[in-house]
Amino acid sequence: MYHLFKGLHTYLTRKDEYSVVIIGLDNAGKTTMLEKIKTLYNPTPGMPPDKIGPTVGQNIGKISLPSTTMHFFDLGGQRDIRSIWPRYYDECHAVVFVLDASDQARLSETWEVFDEVLNSPRLLNLPLLLLANKQDKDTSLTVAEVRESHDAWQRARPERAPVPDSPQSHTIDLPDEDKAQRMASLDVLGVSALEGTGVREAVDWLYIRVQNSRQVDDSTF
Numbered sequence: 001m002y003h004l005f006k007g008l009h010t011y012l013t014r015k016d017e018y019s020v021v022i023i024g025l026d027n028a029g030k031t032t033m034l035e036k037i038k039t040l041y042n043p044t045p046g047m048p049p050d051k052i053g054p055t056v057g058q059n060i061g062k063i064s065l066p067s068t069t070m071h072f073f074d075l076g077g078q079r080d081i082r083s084i085w086p087r088y089y090d091e092c093h094a095v096v097f098v099l100d101a102s103d104q105a106r107l108s109e110t111w112e113v114f115d116e117v118l119n120s121p122r123l124l125n126l127p128l129l130l131l132a133n134k135q136d137k138d139t140s141l142t143v144a145e146v147r148e149s150h151d152a153w154q155r156a157r158p159e160r161a162p163v164p165d166s167p168q169s170h171t172i173d174l175p176d177e178d179k180a181q182r183m184a185s186l187d188v189l190g191v192s193a194l195e196g197t198g199v200r201e202a203v204d205w206l207y208i209r210v211q212n213s214r215q216v217d218d219s220t221f
């Protein structure tokens, strides 16, 4: 009987653990976003924006939500560091791609990198959230404009040679219709990591999506 109650107690009080990777170009605001999430959800505030420098490697953070612990891995976005991203894909439960909506000069580079993420076989069935950051700036594209920018880039893009689908390759070239479908069903949220606007909505989105993919493990009974 003791074991039955202990098992029940463990089941009722357990916390599911989920990992979320935060990726995107350098300067997009990923670390600012992570630190804002920590400030909003943890008793100890995250690092203030003026103390944040470019990320070389990763930053980690953890927040506690009802019956859930969410671990965040904020990865460096500089060109040379992007090659570490796929190492995290197997272990994560959701992906956040942050873009700087005020930096129109880098949109084409952003979409090239984002396209590789969309083409990653290991991410195909994972929740993917696109954050149009820096909405506090007048010059930033709105969510609708971000979508239009992606569509325009997709249409204007030269035909690419097919990427070989080998076990070593990180991407497969999905048919354009599949990508258009994935993009159309993709959620894009406007946020300001600096001011915190939209950050709770983004965390709620992640919480709901990872909960939906929860596999109830009855092995504790």
Ligand SMILES: Nc1nc2c(ncn2[C@@H]2O[C@H](COP(=O)(O)OP(=O)(O)OP(=O)(O)O)[C@@H](O)[C@H]2O)c(=O)[nH]1
Pocket (backbone or CB within 6 Å): 024, 025, 026, 027, 028, 029, 030, 031, 032, 033, 049, 052, 053, 054, 055, 056, 075, 076, 077, 078, 133, 134, 135, 136, 137, 191, 192, 193, 194, 195
């Ligand atoms: N105005 C504004 N600036 C922001 C916002 N988020 C980040 N920034 C600024 O953008 C710059 C880059 O922010 P980071 O958080 O370091 O960017 P990152 O994506 O982590 O960059 P890497 O670590 O190099 O990949 C900093 O000057 C931030 O203060 C935002 O929502 N609004």
Ligand SMILES: [Mg+2]
Pocket (backbone or CB within 6 Å): 030, 031, 032, 053, 054, 055, 074, 075, 076, 077
């Ligand atoms: Mg960073």
